Amino acid sequence: MPVLRALDRVPGWARSAAAFAAAALVLLAPPYYIHLATLSVISAIFASSLNLLIGHAGLTSFGHAAYFGVSAYAAGIVALRYGGGFWLAAAAALLAAGALGAIFGLLASRSRGVYFLLITMALGQVSWGLAYRWTSLTGGDNGLPGVPRPALTLGWPLSDVHGYYLFALLVGGAAIAIMARVGASPFGYALRGIRESESRMRTLGYPVWGFTYAAFVISALFAGVAGLLYVFYNGFVSPADLHVSVSAQTVLMVILGGAGTVGGPIAGATGIVLLQNLLSSLTRRWMGILGIVFILVVLYAPDGLTGFSRAWRSRRRAGAAEQRA
Numbered sequence: 001m002p003v004l005r006a007l008d009r010v011p012g013w014a015r016s017a018a019a020f021a022a023a024a025l026v027l028l029a030p031p032y033y034i035h036l037a038t039l040s041v042i043s044a045i046f047a048s049s050l051n052l053l054i055g056h057a058g059l060t061s062f063g064h065a066a067y068f069g070v071s072a073y074a075a076g077i078v079a080l081r082y083g084g085g086f087w088l089a090a091a092a093a094l095l096a097a098g099a100l101g102a103i104f105g106l107l108a109s110r111s112r113g114v115y116f117l118l119i120t121m122a123l124g125q126v127s128w129g130l131a132y133r134w135t136s137l138t139g140g141d142n143g144l145p146g147v148p149r150p151a152l153t154l155g156w157p158l159s160d161v162h163g164y165y166l167f168a169l170l171v172g173g174a175a176i177a178i179m180a181r182v183g184a185s186p187f188g189y190a191l192r193g194i195r196e197s198e199s200r201m202r203t204l205g206y207p208v209w210g211f212t213y214a215a216f217v218i219s220a221l222f223a224g225v226a227g228l229l230y231v232f233y234n235g236f237v238s239p240a241d242l243h244v245s246v247s248a249q250t251v252l253m254v255i256l257g258g259a260g261t262v263g264g265p266i267a268g269a270t271g272i273v274l275l276q277n278l279l280s281s282l283t284r285r286w287m288g289i290l291g292i293v294f295i296l297v298v299l300y301a302p303d304g305l306t307g308f309s310r311a312w313r314s315r316r317r318a319g320a321a322e323q324r325a
Contacts, residue, residue, distance in 0.1 A: 023169055031161050036277055038165045040270040041172040042229050047253040047265035048176050049222035054251070055260030056188055057215045058195030060117050062247045063124025066104070067220040069242030070127060071097040071227030073138060076147040076237050086150035086158075086232070093228040094221060100127070101220020109213040112198075124244055131239040143238025147231055158232070168229050175225050180262045182218065191215055192260075256297055 026037040046068055053059045074096035078084040084092070108119045131138045138144065149158050158164045182188055190211050193201045202208050231237045240246075249272065257268025275293065279286035 026165065034161050034165050036273060038161070038168050038233055039277075040273045041165070041168045042226050042233065043250075043253065043269035043273050044266040045172050045175050045229070046223055046226035047250055047257070047269040048179050048262075049219045049226065050250050051254050051259060051261075051265045052179060052183065052191075052215055052219040052222070054254050055264070056183055056191040056195065057212055059112070059212065059215075060251060061108075061120040061219075062117050062244055062251065063104070063108075063120035063122070063127070064219070064223055064250055065242050065244070065246035066124045066127035067097040067101055067223040068227040068230070068246070069131065069237065069239075070100050071224035072231035072237040072241060073131065073144065075228050076144040076231045077137070079150065079232075080144060080147050089150070089232075090228055093231075094224045097224025097227065098217060098221045101217045101223075105213045105216035105220070109216050110209060121244055121247070124242065124247055128239055128242040128244070131242050138239065141239065143236055143240075144231075145236050147235045147237065149232050149235065164233055168233070171225065171229060175222055176262070176266070179222060183260075183262070187211070187214070252294060256294065258303055 023037070023041075026034055029037075046064075049067075050061060050064050053061050053064075071093040075089040075093035078089040078092045079086075104120070104123045108116055108123065111119055132140060134140075149164070151158060158167060190201070190206055193206070194208055194211060198208055227241075230241075253268035253272050254265050255268070256271060257266065258264030272290070275290055276286070279289055283289070
């Protein structure tokens with residue numbers, strides 16, 4: 001189709017700008033849909049951070065919610081109990097997520113395959129257990145309610161749903177752009193090489209453990225960005241935000257959208273957030289419908305929605321070339 005051929009010729013930066021402008025148009029929608037869009041942006045950052053491990057390094061982590069949750073707790077404690085502003089809370093959140101990623105990375109990054117998955121899941125459950133039991137700091141099962149939404153020094157109205165969505169969109173766009181640049185850098189290509197053949201990369205002189213450890217810490221740091229935005233938007237954080245089910249859902253976001261791509265985690269996160277909220281308002285069996293969607297994607301689009309779209313466009317171009325020949 002001429003439209004598809006024209007889209008293929010559009011530069012990547014122009015498509016990204018158009019996507020950002022389209023996302024900004026959500027500000028014209030009713031508040032409920034802006035709420036869903038905000039959750040989608042936060043989930044997209046979270047899924048994109050995990051995509052650095054799954055899509056580039058080939059490491060599936062089932063403990064990624066630990067960095068998301070510890071970041072949210074750090075920001076909430078600084079803001080709620082110590083009266084810190086947004087920037088102080090943001091520094092504490094990213095420091096906590098990065099430090100936890102650095103510690104857990106030392107324990108997990110030397111393992112591969114199912115062992116990596118099990119170790120990360122165990123470490124994530126340790127974080128959940130600490131949050132659940134350390135009631136004097138985390139509030140235990142009650143969590144930390146009433147986290148105040150801060151005002152930025154520039155007077156940005158974050159208390160308003162429109163202002164917070166635009167702020168989250170700007171932060172999310174910057175974070176995803178940085179992660180995309182990391183994935184397209186020599187570092188990202190080295191991670192792909194390690195994913196395909198670790199022994200060959202080691203023979204070529206690449207510090208395999210150093211690269212995977214760095215990817216682990218960077219991934220945890222960007223998960224902390226999502227946790228920071230989440231706690232100030234939600235006003236609440238609890239041990240449930242560190243549970244393995246949150247990590248598993250994020251893995252599904254990456255797989256559903258397409259691992260190793262920029263748009264895949266965004267599409268997967270948006271799709272799951274919309275399905276969860278819209279289906280749950282229609283039927284009590286929404287989890288069953290969501291499970292059927294996952295099964296269909298795995299069976300008929302194993303490379304995710306973006307992979308399916310890319311393959312469909314390739315078939316269309318091949319068919320058009322045959323017709324011209």
